[in-house]
Amino acid sequence: MLANRVLYASLLVLSITFTYFYGGIVPYMLFFCIILLPLVSFLYTLVIFFRFKFHQEIDRKFIIKGDKINYIFTISNEDYVFYPYMSVTFFGSQTIFSRQFETINLSLLPRSDRIFTFELFCKYSGNYDIGVERIEIEDFLGIFKFVYKVPFPISLTVYPRVIILERFRLKTDFTSESFSALQNKFEDIGALQDVRKYVYGDNLKKVHWKLTAKLNEIMIKRFQSTTESSAIIIPDLKRNNFTIEQNTIVQDKIIESTISVVHYCLHKWMPVNLVCYSNEVRDITASNPLHFQDIYSYISEIHFSNAINLSNISHIYIKDKTIKTNLILCTANLDYDLYNHIYYAALSGFNVIVIYISSEELTGSRNDMAESIISDIPGIGANIYKININDEIKTVLEV
Numbered sequence: 001m002l003a004n005r006v007l008y009a010s011l012l013v014l015s016i017t018f019t020y021f022y023g024g025i026v027p028y029m030l031f032f033c034i035i036l037l038p039l040v041s042f043l044y045t046l047v048i049f050f051r052f053k054f055h056q057e058i059d060r061k062f063i064i065k066g067d068k069i070n071y072i073f074t075i076s077n078e079d080y081v082f083y084p085y086m087s088v089t090f091f092g093s094q095t096i097f098s099r100q101f102e103t104i105n106l107s108l109l110p111r112s113d114r115i116f117t118f119e120l121f122c123k124y125s126g127n128y129d130i131g132v133e134r135i136e137i138e139d140f141l142g143i144f145k146f147v148y149k150v151p152f153p154i155s156l157t158v159y160p161r162v163i164i165l166e167r168f169r170l171k172t173d174f175t176s177e178s179f180s181a182l183q184n185k186f187e188d189i190g191a192l193q194d195v196r197k198y199v200y201g202d203n204l205k206k207v208h209w210k211l212t213a214k215l216n217e218i219m220i221k222r223f224q225s226t227t228e229s230s231a232i233i234i235p236d237l238k239r240n241n242f243t244i245e246q247n248t249i250v251q252d253k254i255i256e257s258t259i260s261v262v263h264y265c266l267h268k269w270m271p272v273n274l275v276c277y278s279n280e281v282r283d284i285t286a287s288n289p290l291h292f293q294d295i296y297s298y299i300s301e302i303h304f305s306n307a308i309n310l311s312n313i314s315h316i317y318i319k320d321k322t323i324k325t326n327l328i329l330c331t332a333n334l335d336y337d338l339y340n341h342i343y344y345a346a347l348s349g350f351n352v353i354v355i356y357i358s359s360e361e362l363t364g365s366r367n368d369m370a371e372s373i374i375s376d377i378p379g380i381g382a383n384i385y386k387i388n389i390n391d392e393i394k395t396v397l398e399v
Contacts, residue, residue, distance in 0.1 A: 058131075084107050088132060100120055129155060163394050171326055236310040262299075263292060276298075343380045
């Protein structure tokens with residue numbers, strides 16, 4: 001466009017010079033043609049800007065990771081004039097769909113339309129804005145450009161997979177019977193509160209034998225004031241300084257790891273507290289498999305934008321907790337602030353489990369500080385799982 005403007009300015013100067021030195025019909029005719037041509041081109045392009053039509057749609061707005069969707073874009077010319085030099089840019093070109101969405105350059109004949117169909121493969125979970133971002137229209141001379149920005153993109157939610165864990169290293173014996181007695185938390189044997197599935201470490205004296213025989217599965221009685229094992233799960237929602245695609249891949253691993261642990265706990269009838277920070281700390285409580293869908297929906301639509309460190313969020317939440325339990329931290333950021341918090345939590349009686357998502361295979365650079373912390377964490381009484389980008393979550397977490 002700059003070259004066209006320079007060329008037009010040169011022609012204008014030459015026409016003025018020609019008219020000034022020679023005069024006459026032909027020089028004046030050329031001069032006025034060069035003067036009026038941009039105005040005509042501007043008005044013609046302005047009419048196109050207000051007259052063109054487009055439509056876009058997707059066949060599904062909610063899908064599971066690994067599925068495909070069809071995106072259809074149609075642009076129409078309902079007039080009897082030619083539409084030149086149109087360029088269509090898509091939102092998806094700045095996301096993981098960058099290799100599937102490319103800018104389209106086109107022209108439209110009178111009374112015609114163009115239809116473009118994209119089959120989008122959704123490799124990672126998350127929330128994406130797709131569709132047309134802007135449509136640019138240039139005039140015949142290539143001097144002016146009108147830009148139509150689409151105010152509302154199409155929202156696409158890709159739900160993560162639910163990875164079924166057969167086992168996971170959780171602790172169930174936080175409080176002994178003698179300690180419960182000292183805390184005046186006696187069981188009221190006459191008040192049965194609930195029944196749940198057996199979890200490794202449960203006292204066999206609490207087995208509900210009749211229900212166990214009926215269901216062919218060991219069921220445990222829960223009486224009022226019984227000390228129950230549970231889990232606090234805190235995913236790290238901090239956005240890293242990676243590329244858009246790298247961030248998407250890392251966040252997908254964090255979400256799926258979190259969901260897999262939540263699913264395991266709830267299907268073992270172990271209560272969980274999912275703690276997330278957006279503008280404030282959000283604590284979601286669930287106690288049985290029926291509550292899983294609510295947590296799954298919430299995590300699937302969560303946004304990674306938090307700038308607060310995971311160690312600060314976790315410390316605020318657990319510092320006043322009198323009952324110790326499992327504390328599960330899922331993060332792609334390991335630093336010494338988080339290490340100190342893990343040490344404090346483990347020393348306070350929490351069973352700390354860290355799920356670390358390593359970005360080394362994405363960035364190609366080794367994080368020596370993270371590797372040093374990984375080797376030190378078992379020495380302070382905590383457990384850590386390192387998941388590389390190409391690792392299967394189930395394989396790592398079941399170790």
